[in-house]
Amino acid sequence: MSTSLNTDHFWMPFTSNRQFKAAPRMLVSASGMYYTTEDGRQILDGTAGLWCVNAGHGHPKIIAAISQQAATLDYAPCFQMGHPTSFEAASALVSIAPAGLNRVFFCNDGSEGVDSALKIALAYHRVRGDSLRHRLIGRERGYHGVGFGGISVGGIAGNRKHFGPALPAVDHLRHPLDMGKNAFSRGLPEHGGELADELEQRLIALHDPATVAAVIVEPVQGSTGVILPPKGYLQKLRTTCDKYGILLIFDEVITGFGRLGAAFGADYFGVVPDMIVCAKALTNASVPMGAVVVKQEIHDAFMAAAPENTIEFFHGYTYSAHPLASAAMLATLDVYRSEQLFERAAAMAPYFETAAHSLKGLPHVKDVRNLGMVCGIELEGIPGKPTTRAFEVFIRCFEEKNILIRTTGDIIALSPPLIIEKRQIDELFGAIADILKR
Numbered sequence: 001m002s003t004s005l006n007t008d009h010f011w012m013p014f015t016s017n018r019q020f021k022a023a024p025r026m027l028v029s030a031s032g033m034y035y036t037t038e039d040g041r042q043i044l045d046g047t048a049g050l051w052c053v054n055a056g057h058g059h060p061k062i063i064a065a066i067s068q069q070a071a072t073l074d075y076a077p078c079f080q081m082g083h084p085t086s087f088e089a090a091s092a093l094v095s096i097a098p099a100g101l102n103r104v105f106f107c108n109d110g111s112e113g114v115d116s117a118l119k120i121a122l123a124y125h126r127v128r129g130d131s132l133r134h135r136l137i138g139r140e141r142g143y144h145g146v147g148f149g150g151i152s153v154g155g156i157a158g159n160r161k162h163f164g165p166a167l168p169a170v171d172h173l174r175h176p177l178d179m180g181k182n183a184f185s186r187g188l189p190e191h192g193g194e195l196a197d198e199l200e201q202r203l204i205a206l207h208d209p210a211t212v213a214a215v216i217v218e219p220v221q222g223s224t225g226v227i228l229p230p231k232g233y234l235q236k237l238r239t240t241c242d243k244y245g246i247l248l249i250f251d252e253v254i255t256g257f258g259r260l261g262a263a264f265g266a267d268y269f270g271v272v273p274d275m276i277v278c279a280k281a282l283t284n285a286s287v288p289m290g291a292v293v294v295k296q297e298i299h300d301a302f303m304a305a306a307p308e309n310t311i312e313f314f315h316g317y318t319y320s321a322h323p324l325a326s327a328a329m330l331a332t333l334d335v336y337r338s339e340q341l342f343e344r345a346a347a348m349a350p351y352f353e354t355a356a357h358s359l360k361g362l363p364h365v366k367d368v369r370n371l372g373m374v375c376g377i378e379l380e381g382i383p384g385k386p387t388t389r390a391f392e393v394f395i396r397c398f399e400e401k402n403i404l405i406r407t408t409g410d411i412i413a414l415s416p417p418l419i420i421e422k423r424q425i426d427e428l429f430g431a432i433a434d435i436l437k438r
């Protein structure tokens with residue numbers, strides 16, 4: 001690392017700061033499938049940054065759009081004022097969203113997207129005069145960002161335990177990972193669809209359906225190690241929510257924009273939620289942006305309830321629909337369309353699946369699970385030292401193999417940019433196999 005760089009002052013997020021600062025891993029530039037390190041190594045990006053650079057790094061069309069927008073209109077408020085790019089961006093997003101989801105609320109990232117969606121859900125019931133509906137249901141091992149709403153409906157103990165009780169009136173479905181029955185499934189697991197029944201039979205029965213405002217799930221749970229919905233699971237959640245007038249929110253921060261080989265997980269699974277939260281690949285991660293795409297009826301309820309000439313929804317961010325983010329998003333969606341990246345991901349998924357499952361039988365590999373261009377490789381942890389095995393693989397991939405992977409607990413999660421070539425898929429899994437063998 002450059003000796004002049006002082007690393008003391010940046011308190012790094014979700015990082016073991018002391019460990020990192022003792023031996024920093026610095027990325028200084030990026031292009032296409034590769035990062036470049038400070039010492040000039042090319043690092044194959046097996047994780048699209050943090051599941052977000054779906055079109056590959058430094059796409060010239062996105063860079064040009066941001067530069068041009070910065071030179072034209074650096075910032076404009078969206079409170080009681082507007083700028084054209086924000087409206088164009090909303091229309092572009094609606095053009096690829098499931099039919100009926102055609103109103104967009106902009107924010108800056110996934111955490112704000114989740115909190116915005118939860119607030120929309122709670123307020124929607126209020127404006128319709130159904131204020132008894134105040135309860136939110138999330139899922140164990142769900143990750144919905146780090147806002148108080150997100151950690152409340154999220155199901156990761158470590159993200160919750162230091163921060164007090166957070167939101168009241170929240171309950172959680174069990175997560176559907178069952179390695180006993182489903183280990184090494186290719187694609188969607190066969191067993192466990194009935195776990196969705198507990199929404200009706202356990203949680204709704206316990207709390208009274210009239211009190212439940214919304215259910216929020218990730219179609220594929222990404223951050224806690226690629227947990228796939230068993231066949232029929234999401235469909236059942238939809239049916240139950242419909243039966244009891246409960247809103248269904250899909251947190252598609254990871255599954256959006258081609259990760260599963262379709263625009264959204266909703267398309268892949270054929271299940272249309274009432275709201276989709278997206279972020280990350282929305283701008284190819286070039287400028288922070290998040291969005292909640294909402295069914296028109298929900299939006300219209302707010303418009304109908306508020307008196308003329310008054311604000312209908314008391315929520316928003318200084319940087320909602322920031323001009324640079326809006327321009328980046330328009331260019332990004334254009335790249336996805338013109339380069340047919342969602343179709344490319346769908347076509348590459350079987351090759352990725354075969355490569356992932358080639359790890360079966362290697363030392364320490366307990367499970368491999370995959371869907372689209374995502375896979376999780378669960379390792380046998382070292383007794384008494386959870387997370388160390390996978391973290392060691394992560395370090396050795398980076399130091400010895402010039403490959404960036406991501407780990408969570410003792411699970412390796414891979415989610416490369418959708419432009420990845422077959423030879424790079426071979427390189428990625430070959431490197432992991434090599435390290436596991438040793």
Ligand SMILES: Cc1ncc(COP(=O)(O)O)c(C=O)c1O
Pocket residue numbers: 109110111112114143144145146218222223251252253254279280
């Ligand atoms: C499903 C899901 N929701 C929300 C978030 C939070 O997004 P952000 O880190 O942009 O706030 C993430 C981040 O990984 C995520 O995976």
